[in-house]
Amino acid sequence: MSPYIPLTTVDLALAAVFLILNALFSILLQLRLERQLVVSALRLVVQLLLVGLVLKTIFTQASPWLTLLAASVMVAFAGREIWARQDRRLQGLWGIGLGGAAMLLAGTLITVFALTAQIRPEPWWSPQYALPLFGMILGNTMTGVSLGLDTLHTAMHRERAAIEAKLLLGSTRWEAVSTSLLQAVRSGFTPIINSMAATGVVSLPGMMTGQILSGVDPQEAVKYQILITLLIGGATGLGVLAATLASVWRLTDSRDRLRLDRLAPPSA
Amino acid sequence: MRVPLLRVDRLETALIGPLSFEVAEGECVALMGASGAGKSLLLRAIVDLDPSGGAVTLGGLDRGSIAASDWRKQVALVPAESGWWSDRVGDHFPPHAGVDDLLDELALAGALNWEVARLSTGERQRLAIARALCRNPKALLLDEPTASLDEAATQRVESLVTRCGQSGLAVLMVTHDRRQGERMARRILHMVEGRLQEDAGPVA
Numbered sequence: 189m190s191p192y193i194p195l196t197t198v199d200l201a202l203a204a205v206f207l208i209l210n211a212l213f214s215i216l217l218q219l220r221l222e223r224q225l226v227v228s229a230l231r232l233v234v235q236l237l238l239v240g241l242v243l244k245t246i247f248t249q250a251s252p253w254l255t256l257l258a259a260s261v262m263v264a265f266a267g268r269e270i271w272a273r274q275d276r277r278l279q280g281l282w283g284i285g286l287g288g289a290a291m292l293l294a295g296t297l298i299t300v301f302a303l304t305a306q307i308r309p310e311p312w313w314s315p316q317y318a319l320p321l322f323g324m325i326l327g328n329t330m331t332g333v334s335l336g337l338d339t340l341h342t343a344m345h346r347e348r349a350a351i352e353a354k355l356l357l358g359s360t361r362w363e364a365v366s367t368s369l370l371q372a373v374r375s376g377f378t379p380i381i382n383s384m385a386a387t388g389v390v391s392l393p394g395m396m397t398g399q400i401l402s403g404v405d406p407q408e409a410v411k412y413q414i415l416i417t418l419l420i421g422g423a424t425g426l427g428v429l430a431a432t433l434a435s436v437w438r439l440t441d442s443r444d445r446l447r448l449d450r451l452a453p454p455s456a
Numbered sequence: 457m458r459v460p461l462l463r464v465d466r467l468e469t470a471l472i473g474p475l476s477f478e479v480a481e482g483e484c485v486a487l488m489g490a491s492g493a494g495k496s497l498l499l500r501a502i503v504d505l506d507p508s509g510g511a512v513t514l515g516g517l518d519r520g521s522i523a524a525s526d527w528r529k530q531v532a533l534v535p536a537e538s539g540w541w542s543d544r545v546g547d548h549f550p551p552h553a554g555v556d557d558l559l560d561e562l563a564l565a566g567a568l569n570w571e572v573a574r575l576s577t578g579e580r581q582r583l584a585i586a587r588a589l590c591r592n593p594k595a596l597l598l599d600e601p602t603a604s605l606d607e608a609a610t611q612r613v614e615s616l617v618t619r620c621g622q623s624g625l626a627v628l629m630v631t632h633d634r635r636q637g638e639r640m641a642r643r644i645l646h647m648v649e650g651r652l653q654e655d656a657g658p659v660a
Contacts, residue, residue: 233643349539353548355505358529368542443504444524 192403204229231244235336246315255315259322263292266267273334282438283452290431291333295326297334299424308413324395324416325423328380330425333431336376340432341451343368344439351446362441369436376428387417458483461626462531462595464502467510472650474510479595479626484617486628486637493629498647499597502628503533510522514594532593536600536630538584540572540587543582548572553590562612564585578609585616585633594624602636642660 200360207229214222246254267288271391279285303309309317344351354364362369387393392400395416399409439447459482468474472494479485487495501508504524512531514517519527540548546568549555557568562582575583581601588596598617602610617640621627631637637644646653 295478347539347541349537350541351539352505352535353539355525355529356503356533356535357548357587358525360525440600441507443507444528445505445507 192401198308200233209226226379243319246319250312250315251268252311255313258315258319262319262323262326263288263295266291266326270330270334273339274341276338276345277452277455278341278438279450279452280321280434282450285291287333287431288432290427290434291326291329292335293430294423294427295322295329297426298419299325302415321416321419325333326422327445328420329427331379332376332428335379336372336428336432337435339375340368340372340435341439343371344436344446345448345451348446348448355389355446359444361434361444361446364446365436365440369432372432373428376432377425380424384417387413391418457549461515462502463511463513464510465513467498467501467508467512469497469501469508472501473508475647475650475652477645477652479628480620481626482624484621484627484629484641486636486641487628487647488632488637488644493529493647494650495647496599497650498569499535499599499630500626502597503528503531504520505533506618524577524625526580526621529591530587530593531595531597532591533597534581534584534588534599534601536570536603538580540580543571543573544568545570545575547570548583548587549590555586555590558586562616578605580614581605582609582616585613590649595628596620600632601629610636610659 209224211222211225212292214220214225222228227451240255242258246248246258267284270287270291271277271284274283278286299318302321303312303318307317307321312318351364355361383391396409399412400406439450441447460478461481462479464478465476466474467476475498476550477485487498489495497506499508500506504510504512504519504527514527514530519531525620542548544546549568555568559565563577564582564586567579567583570579572580585598585601601617602613605613614636617627617629627636629640631640
């Protein structure tokens with residue numbers, strides 16, 4: 189295999205040339221995107237440099253507590269992201285807690301399973317394996333859960349009259365919301381289904397590309413990618429199901445009532 | 457003196473009540489009051505669609521003692537604007553319900569194959585009542601069943617409601633039309649700011 193080629197700061201700066209060109213176009217064409225473009229590019233650079241530093245420290249310390257702390261920080265950010273991506277959220281702590289808990293549950297279960305049953309590093313929580321794996325699983329589960337919850341809450345709000353009509357004719361809460369629930373679960377599953385179907389044909393996944401670029405044998409890289417993608421699919425599905433079912437349970441009650449009063453009004 | 461069938465006892469939500477009244481078997485009671493007085497909320501509370509305190513019984517059966525879905529099969533509510541969850545009218549009726557006679561009566565023969573989106577307001581209202589009736593409830597709560605209907609459609613709905621009463625249903629009907637209330641009901645209840653005014657007694 190060809191050896192790994194290290195990058196210099198100049199290489200990175202050169203990579204930004206076309207992005208800066210885009211910013212200039214934005215000014216010329218009055219697209220008003222230049223500020224956002226530059227700010228997000230700077231965020232990318234600063235965040236990743238910091239993460240590199242942090243990861244290096246965590247890897248050299250090899251402490252289970254430090255690894256757990258890093259994982260908790262990731263969960264907190266992802267939980268907030270799920271909350272932010274919903275137009276209509278559950279009221280109060282449920283708004284951030286329910287999606288975050290579903291993601292945490294599915295992500296942790298699948299990550300621990302992968303670490304202890306398939307990858308088996310020594311020790312099993314070795315941060316070099318645990319954190320990137322947890323990050324990828326968490327990121328995809330986060331996308332699925334936020335899509336699922338956003339679709340569910342929008343659908344239940346829009347279909348209020350139809351859901352109540354079913355309830356009035358003697359349906360249980362689960363029968364009455366089945367259409368909305370189905371829509372939500374489907375929309376949560378769609379990204380991972382699409383990405384599994386297109387992987388390798390349309391796109392080479394980032395992780396696999398990274399491994400190949402850093403000199404890993406493509407066949408080995410492919411095996412890792414398959415493992416990760418299957419795990420991501422499993423975690424996303426579990427997360428979406430847990431989140432949407434729990435949210436339906438919260439937005440209805442044991443007397444088969446629709447409780448949209450537990451849904452906050454959309455953010456402005 | 458007729459036997460009370462639907463009995464509402466100190467019913468109370470965050471916005472209305474407490475209020476108590478009874479509707480007898482085969483009786484039609486009209487419920488009137490200004491907009492915002494809580495008439496629709498009262499109907500929703502009776503069928504347990506909104507959380508409420510107090511007791512509601514049907515022929516002695518307490519609503520809390522059975523599943524809410526079973527309660528609503530016996531105490532049917534047709535709201536002012538009904539929801540439709542499927543494109544075809546027939547999907548809203550239980551299969552093999554034998555509703556053809558009922559639909560004939562309402563001048564809606566063949567409606568099961570119609571599209572919901574093409575229904576007129578009057579057709580929607582009558583179909584909403586029909587789909588509630590075909591589940592054989594013992595009490596029927598109607599929220600302004602003839603609002604925005606023309607004269608002919610109003611008459612059809614009124615005669616259907618009258619026949620429901622004749623067949624023994626307890627009917628509670630919200631209306632804004634005093635003459636309709638007097639035409640249809642033996643008693644009119646008046647609601648003001650979430651409470652019932654003194655029962656006006658039999659109209660006739």
